[in-house]
Amino acid sequence: MRKISKLAALPLADQNLVIDLCSKQPYDDVVILLAQPRLEGGLDLKTSRSALCRFASTFHPDPDHLAREVKRLMPLLESTSIDPTVFPTAIRTLLEQHIFSQLAANEPFGV
Numbered sequence: 001m002r003k004i005s006k007l008a009a010l011p012l013a014d015q016n017l018v019i020d021l022c023s024k025q026p027y028d029d030v031v032i033l034l035a036q037p038r039l040e041g042g043l044d045l046k047t048s049r050s051a052l053c054r055f056a057s058t059f060h061p062d063p064d065h066l067a068r069e070v071k072r073l074m075p076l077l078e079s080t081s082i083d084p085t086v087f088p089t090a091i092r093t094l095l096e097q098h099i100f101s102q103l104a105a106n107e108p109f110g111v
Contacts, residue, residue, distance in 0.1 A: 006047060007055040014043055018052070019059055026106045027052045 007018060021030045027049040036042025 005051060005055060006045060007051060010043070010045075015055075015059060017043070019056060022052060022056045027056075028106075 007015065010018070018030070018034065021033060025033070030052055031047055031049055033041065034043050034045045034047055037044050
């Protein structure tokens with residue numbers, strides 16, 4: 001049986017706080033903030049950078065967000081490309097560049 005992480009077991013409001021903090025600050029700073037007592041703005045929660053990274057990459061309060069973004073961008077892609085068969089390669093290349101830049105900057109993956 002798979003163990004549920006401390007972060008995934010938090011109430012939705014606390015999960016949203018964690019995601020908000022991760023989107024604005026490096027994970028190492030968020031670990032320190034979350035360990036603080038609730039009265040000081042933390043969650044009185046001991047966690048790690050790797051646990052935050054896993055949580056942030058799997059937390060999806062709006063699972064349809066990506067589908068809406070793709071639907072919104074398709075007309076632009078279709079109108080600017082002569083050969084639509086290059087879409088998968090172009091998208092993969094852009095995604096790889098984004099992932100590597102986020103890792104190099106020690107920043108969370110934004111959705």
